Amino acid sequence: MKEFELKYGCNPNQKPARIYMNDGSDLPVEILNGRPGYINFLDAFNSWQLVKELKEALGLPAAASFKHVSPTSAAVGTVLPEKLKKACFVDDVPELDESPLACAYARARGTDRLCSFGDWVALSDVCDVTTAKLLKREVSDGVIAPGYEPEALEILKSKRKGGYNIVKIDPNYVPEEKETKQVFGITFEQGRNNYKISPDLFTNIVTKNKDLPETAVRDLVVALITLKYTQSNSVCFAVDGQAIGVGAGQQSRVHCTRLAGGKADTWFLRQSDKVLNLPFREDIGRPIRDNVIDGYINQNEEDVCADGIWQNYFTEQPAPFTKEEQKAYLETIDNVALGSDAFFPFSDNIDRAKKSGVKYVAEPGGSIRDQAVIDCADSYNMVMAFTGMRLFHH
Secondary structure (H helix, E strand, O other), X not given: OOEEEEOOOOOOOOOOEEEEOOOOOOOOEEEEEOXXXXXXXXXXXXXXXXXXXXXXXXXXXXXXXEEOXXXXXXXXXXXXXXHHHHHOOOOOOOOHHHOHHHHHHHHHHHHOOOOOOOEEXXXXXXXXHHHHHHHHXXXXXXXXXXXXXXHHHHHHHOHHHHOOXXXXXXXXXXXXXXXXXXXXXXXEEEEOOOOOOXXXXXXXXXXXXXXXXXXXXXXXXXXXXXXXXXXXXXXXXXXXXXXXXXXXXOOOHHHHHHXXXXXXXXXXXHXXXXXXXXXXXXXXXXXXXXXXXXXXXXXXXXXXXXXXXHHHOEOXXXXXXXXXXXHHHHOOOOOXXXXXXXXXXXXHHHHHHXXXXXXXXXXXXXXXXXXXXXXXXXXXXXXXXXXOOOOOOO
């Protein structure tokens, strides 16, 4: 296939639209089902690079959930603890542990379920039946993978009344070294960001505490590869082989950290007994549950515990999850990793990170205030590595 005509570009008024190879060669993808759009392909190609790099760096199957050209989460295929299975709505899948790819997808999709609503999914490995079954029951726009087991493909083809977008990519495809794009009719050219993020990146530890275990190295790799494909400025919290909070596209770095930290807090609090035991009515579907759980934790648009409201969702009135209870729960969290796509200019980022259990930090370094940031990390007995590499993505 030399080119693929799109219905329209980013918006319906942007026509004509297509994808094609500048050199006239065949596209490295096959559309097995559906008709992906412009933004779908932006998500597909960015997310595929992310999971491909995670697999190469850590040797584990990887999955990513993307929305509007940034990941809501990415994860590698480690087995989920029982409480996390329940929080991710996969505790009813007994065969889950037998598929590392399905575990990676369950983690990625379950991290930030509000943001993953209507997502694009990337899988590093051939999609198996267990992963396809999990995908089928979530609200999603499409998936990209290097292949699909025959039964898995048929399961996915039945999704969205037969219109689910399924893309197969050549795993051996290597893009040109130079990339171009146009803005306002002007062409930009740059070398591709081929910098390899690996466990060897964290040797320059600048804090007094230099104890960086292999699990933390894995989580820092997950965080930085996730950031490599996240709209900048960006900060990522990670733990247990999973990105648990991504703060993307903010002009201020501390706002990135606050956004990512807030998402990480919600992820942790979803696994508390108080949330796991909410008495939902049986007729309440997953998307509504996600919204209600977010409201219960973050107490934002609607007081889901109030008289006249709780009856819409629960069989009995739940007790509120107070800020004091949440703070006490989060104070038990530790060993979280944090990556930043550029240096921290002020120590307030470290102060905020500590509130979400951060123990390990990786950032490029190079700020005139590096020492103040290091001193702050030392005050919390954190381990901080300077990578020397910025990871802006636009």
